Amino acid sequence: xxxxxxxxxxxxxxxxxxxxxxxxxxxxxxxxxxxxxxxxxxxxxxxxxxxxxxxxxxxxxxxxxxxxxxxxxxxxxxxxxxxxxxxxxxxxxxxxxxxxxxxxxxxxxxxxxxxxxxxxxxxxxxxxxxxxxxxxxxxxxxxxxxxxxxxxxx
Amino acid sequence: xxxxxxxxxxxxxxxxxxxxxxxxxxxxxxxxxxxxxxxxxxxxxxxxxxxxxxxxxxxxxxxxxxxxxxxxxxxxxxxxxxxxxxxxxxxxxxxxxxxxxxxxxxxxxxxxxxxxxxxxxxxxxxxxxxxxxxxxxxxxxxxxxxxxxxxxxxxxxxxxxxxxxxxxxxxxxxxxxxxxxxxxxxxxxxxxxxxxxxxxxxxxxxxxxxxxxxxxxxxxxxxxxxxxxxxxxxxxxxxxxxxxxxxxxxxxxxxxxxxxxxxxxxxxxxxxxxxxxxxxxxxxxxxxxxxxxxxxxxxxxxxxxxxxxxxxxxxxxxxxxxxxxxxxxxxxxxxxxxxxxxxxxxxxxxxxxxxxxxxxxxxxxxxxxxxxxxxxxxxxxxxxxxxxxxxxxxxxxxxxxxxxxxxxxxxxxxxxxxxxxxxxxxxxxxxxxxxxxxxxxxxxxxxxxxxxxxxxxxxxxxxxxxxxxxxxxxxxxxxxxxxxxxxxxxxxxxxxxxxxxxxxxxxxxxxxxxxxxxxxxxxxxxxxxxxxxxxxxxxxxxxxxxxxxxxxxxxxxxxxxxxxxxxxxxxxxxxxxxxxxxxxxxxxxxxxxxxxxxxxxxxxxxxxxxxxxxxxxxxxxxxxxxxxxxxxxxxxxxxxxxxxxxxxxxxxxxxxxxxxxxxxxxxxxxxxxxxxxxxxxxxxxxxxxxxxxxxxxxxxxxxxxxxxxxxxxxxxxxxxxxxxxxxxxxxxxxxxxxxxxxxxxx
Numbered sequence: 001x002x003x004x005x006x007x008x009x010x011x012x013x014x015x016x017x018x019x020x021x022x023x024x025x026x027x028x029x030x031x032x033x034x035x036x037x038x039x040x041x042x043x044x045x046x047x048x049x050x051x052x053x054x055x056x057x058x059x060x061x062x063x064x065x066x067x068x069x070x071x072x073x074x075x076x077x078x079x080x081x082x083x084x085x086x087x088x089x090x091x092x093x094x095x096x097x098x099x100x101x102x103x104x105x106x107x108x109x110x111x112x113x114x115x116x117x118x119x120x121x122x123x124x125x126x127x128x129x130x131x132x133x134x135x136x137x138x139x140x141x142x143x144x145x146x147x148x149x150x151x152x153x154x
Numbered sequence: 155x156x157x158x159x160x161x162x163x164x165x166x167x168x169x170x171x172x173x174x175x176x177x178x179x180x181x182x183x184x185x186x187x188x189x190x191x192x193x194x195x196x197x198x199x200x201x202x203x204x205x206x207x208x209x210x211x212x213x214x215x216x217x218x219x220x221x222x223x224x225x226x227x228x229x230x231x232x233x234x235x236x237x238x239x240x241x242x243x244x245x246x247x248x249x250x251x252x253x254x255x256x257x258x259x260x261x262x263x264x265x266x267x268x269x270x271x272x273x274x275x276x277x278x279x280x281x282x283x284x285x286x287x288x289x290x291x292x293x294x295x296x297x298x299x300x301x302x303x304x305x306x307x308x309x310x311x312x313x314x315x316x317x318x319x320x321x322x323x324x325x326x327x328x329x330x331x332x333x334x335x336x337x338x339x340x341x342x343x344x345x346x347x348x349x350x351x352x353x354x355x356x357x358x359x360x361x362x363x364x365x366x367x368x369x370x371x372x373x374x375x376x377x378x379x380x381x382x383x384x385x386x387x388x389x390x391x392x393x394x395x396x397x398x399x400x401x402x403x404x405x406x407x408x409x410x411x412x413x414x415x416x417x418x419x420x421x422x423x424x425x426x427x428x429x430x431x432x433x434x435x436x437x438x439x440x441x442x443x444x445x446x447x448x449x450x451x452x453x454x455x456x457x458x459x460x461x462x463x464x465x466x467x468x469x470x471x472x473x474x475x476x477x478x479x480x481x482x483x484x485x486x487x488x489x490x491x492x493x494x495x496x497x498x499x500x501x502x503x504x505x506x507x508x509x510x511x512x513x514x515x516x517x518x519x520x521x522x523x524x525x526x527x528x529x530x531x532x533x534x535x536x537x538x539x540x541x542x543x544x545x546x547x548x549x550x551x552x553x554x555x556x557x558x559x560x561x562x563x564x565x566x567x568x569x570x571x572x573x574x575x576x577x578x579x580x581x582x583x584x585x586x587x588x589x590x591x592x593x594x595x596x597x598x599x600x601x602x603x604x605x606x607x608x609x610x611x612x613x614x615x616x617x618x619x620x621x622x623x624x625x626x627x628x629x630x631x632x633x634x635x636x637x638x639x640x641x642x643x644x645x646x647x648x649x650x651x652x653x654x655x656x657x658x659x660x661x662x663x664x665x666x667x668x669x670x671x672x673x674x675x676x677x678x679x680x681x682x683x684x685x686x687x688x689x690x691x692x693x694x695x696x697x698x699x700x701x702x703x704x705x706x707x708x709x710x711x712x713x714x715x716x717x718x719x720x721x722x723x724x725x726x727x728x729x730x731x732x733x734x735x736x737x738x739x740x741x742x743x744x745x746x747x748x749x750x751x752x753x754x755x756x757x758x759x760x761x762x763x764x765x766x767x768x769x770x771x772x773x774x775x776x777x778x779x780x781x782x783x784x785x786x787x788x789x790x791x792x793x794x795x796x797x798x799x800x801x802x803x804x805x806x807x808x809x810x811x812x813x814x815x816x817x818x819x820x821x822x823x824x825x826x827x828x829x830x831x832x833x834x835x836x837x838x839x840x841x842x843x844x845x846x847x848x849x850x851x852x853x854x855x856x857x858x859x860x861x862x863x864x865x866x867x868x869x870x871x872x873x874x875x876x877x878x879x880x881x882x883x884x885x886x887x888x889x890x891x892x893x894x895x896x897x898x899x900x
Contacts, residue, residue, distance in 0.1 A: 016433075016450075017432050017433075017453075020450065020452055020453070021452060023452075024450050024451055024452035024453075027398075027450075027451070028407055028449075028450035028451055028452075029450060031401055033392070033395075033398070033399035033401065034391070034392020034393065035392070036396075036398070036523075036524070036572070037398065037451070037524075037525070037602070038523050038524070038525075038605065038835075039605045039834050039835050040455075040604060040605055040834075041605070041834055041835075041836065043834060043835035043836050044523070044835050046523060072392070073391065073392030074391075074392055074393075076391075077391060078391060078393075079387045079388065079391050079393060082387070082390065082391060086390040086391055087390075089386070089389075089390040090382070090386050090387055090390050093382065093383055093386055093801060093802075093805070094386075094390070095222075095383070095385070095386055095389035095390065096222030096223070096224075096805060096806075096809055097221055097222030097522075097523065097524075097570070097571060097572055097573045097574070098222065098385065098388075098389030098394055098570065098572075099396060099522075099523040099524045099572030099573060100523045101389050101390060102392040105390065123843065124843050124844035125844070127842075127843035127844075128842045128843050128844045128845075129842075130842075130843070131523070131835060131840055131842060132523070133521060133522060133523050133573050133575070133813065133816075133840055134222050134523075134573065134809045134812075134813075135808060135809040135810075135811070135812020135813055135816075135841060135846065136805070136809065137812070137841070137842075137843050137846040138808060138846070138848065138849050139805070140843065141843070
């Protein structure tokens with residue numbers, strides 16, 4: 001039986017077994033490859049998306065459990081129209097290999113939506129599930145502070 | 155053999171001429187131009203293999219893989235500097251696999267000198283030997299060589315393209331080329347007429363490329379200044395294409411399971427359960443492993459796990475302890491090399507204090523964020539290959555072999571690399587993806603490894619043990635006698651790449667130990683090769699990754715035995731030996747406000763490593779927070795001579811440090827029953843947002859020759875942290891990872 005999903009405001013019908021994780025539905029079925037596979041066990045955060053605005057690890061959400069509207073990195077902004085968080089990432093030249101950054105940005109966006117002016121400790125708490133093997137953490141932190149300031153002005 | 159002088163002269167002359175033609179340095183039989191790998195279409199002019207101009211615009215080819223080090227941007231800046239195009243006007247692509255893109259700097263690194271002490275003559279010899287890279291098709295991203303390699307060649311490419319376009323414009327306007335100037339992708343005539351390069355491309359294609367002198371650095375607009383990275387917007391919007399993101403019509407997805415007893419074969423398997431699982435299209439027998447092709451990656455991973463396989467044993471001792479016993483045995487045999495043997499280390503001088511210590515570090519995985527992934531399409535006797543790889547020509551060769559095709563029948567498309575760190579210089583994942591795709595001709599198949607498969611089938615940083623003996627007298631080190639034992643990743647890698655056994659003195663085994671710029675009169679370093687069959691390879695900073703820890707922990711121990719401040723102790727030995735190195739230590743002393751004293755609950759450590767032509771000093775501060783130790787702050791100073799993009803160099807420096815600290819704190823690959831015990835990030839963790847230190851980097855530019863950036867940040871991080879923990883706790887870290895002996899924040 002086909003499952004109906006709303007992703008970035010668009011409805012998709014997906015005909016797959018119930019237990020296929022949302023991550024693979026996004027990547028291999030719908031073709032939204034911005035969300036990355038890193039570990040498959042919710043230990044790295046590369047697959048972070050929003051469900052009804054909440055940051056979740058899409059590798060751990062079976063298709064049948066997707067409880068709300070899904071937003072992926074593609075839904076946050078585009079190269080032509082980046083969100084404030086994405087722009088802050090560019091301003092601080094955060095990415096190195098870049099593979100984890102979709103997940104980092106999704107986690108940061110959810111943090112800023114819930115807490116528009118996070119302290120360093122709050123950033124530590126929110127971001128510690130997102131691994132970056134290139135070690136871009138100092139610039140991620142700076143970018144979150146910048147995005148926070150920009151969003152306050154707006 | 156011709157005299158060195160003659161080779162150097164010819165290399166220099168031919169070098170610049172050949173570069174203009176789109177090729178490289180040449181000696182004897184390699185003088186002939188390598189075939190231009192870009193076959194220009196109608197209306198395009200391939201001025202040389204690094205620049206392509208057509209009616210639609212200017213495309214620059216960066217023949218090194220972008221794995222996070224910013225090479226795409228800096229290579230483009232090198233070309234643009236001479237070509238006079240704006241960086242945001244051009245498209246930059248990874249070059250295809252081609253001999254013309256050989257890495258000349260990498261072979262120069264192979265010379266048995268210490269690096270910091272090279273004379274101009276040796277430096278030129280290193281450059282001359284770079285031609286060997288071409289013979290071996292060494293199109294490799296590694297050894298922190300990209301900028302050293304591209305610095306001259308890319309600018310020549312840009313300059314030649316510019317002058318040839320000007321000649322084409324001169325012909326059209328009926329004026330002399332020398333009257334013309336260039337700006338922002340246009341040739342400008344004295345009367346202000348502007349002709350776009352894109353308009354001139356066809357005419358320029360009919361001309362012999364023109365050689366031109368390089369501009370003086372004082373005229374540079376891009377180089378030496380920080381540029382916005384060309385891959386940044388893509389990476390912030392999820393639109394950058396990694397190997398795992400390649401999507402082709404009708405594509406299928408596969409996953410593999412190879413023998414976890416590394417190097418062992420397969421006795422047989424039962425795939426009946428897997429065959430009936432949803433989405434499964436095919437089970438592929440890989441000889442020493444199995445793969446499943448399915449309609450999506452997760453279904454393939456699940457099905458491949460459901461295959462019951464009878465594995466053969468591994469060709470090495472099955473337990474970690476026995477493996478390290480084998481490493482220790484290597485000390486009993488003659489050394490493979492003694493790259494430094496100054497003075498006399500046989501006798502400890504009278505009145506001196508002798509210090510001995512044994513250190514040991516574990517095997518390490520690369521753990522790139524993107525697990526090994528590649529896509530292949532086999533049809534009509536040709537193979538298309540997509541993947542992130544550090545060595546496209548090798549990949550092309552190996553993939554062709556696996557498919558039983560000639561190399562010319564294989565096209566390698568290089569995507570962004572979701573982390574390299576040395577892992578993607580191997581080609582095992584490409585060969586497997588090819589074999590799997592061969593099972594489904596006409597269908598593109600993407601093979602993605604699970605994280606567990608990736609971590610358990612790496613080419614590991616070898617475990618290593620060092621035995622150090624030293625002596626101090628009157629507050630100074632007067633003797634260092636060190637031995638290191640480990641597997642040789644160089645010998646193994648050469649064998650994998652060429653099929654011939656590697657041999658001879660392995661400089662990599664002792665790098666970071668024999669070539670440090672300390673004036674110690676009696677100084678001997680030997681390397682012993684352990685005979686083990688565990689797959690080992692190049693891990694960010696390679697031999698320096700363990701030897702930096704050994705050397706700099708021992709320096710700290712000697713400083714304490716001498717009753718000296720560890721920073722001053724080093725500085726004194728370094729000042730006359732290599733001024734840029736001393737400058738780095740002085741810089742971190744100033745940046746950190748180093749006094750040699752720390753308040754209760756705070757510890758500081760210093761370490762220094764000269765590697766890949768770049769001296770790097772680091773100070774690391776740890777704090778005790780109710781019994782839990784947190785890395786609070788780090789200061790880094792490096793001197794790579796010329797920093798083409800300073801902010802990018804800073805990112806590489808602190809990134810390299812974080813990579814080293816991750817390993818120092820948590821990284822360990824162990825074996826039980828012949829299998830790697832760690833499988834995923836919960837048991838092979840890395841620094842995270844809350845455990846990573848604040849960091850400050852200073853980039854100095856006094857070194858005579860350009861050094862690397864991607865790796866030199868890694869080696870000093872581990873000893874600097876260990877030395878900081880000693881300062882905090884009084885307990886000396888002689889083994890890694892540190893979380894086994896210290897209560898680190900997790």
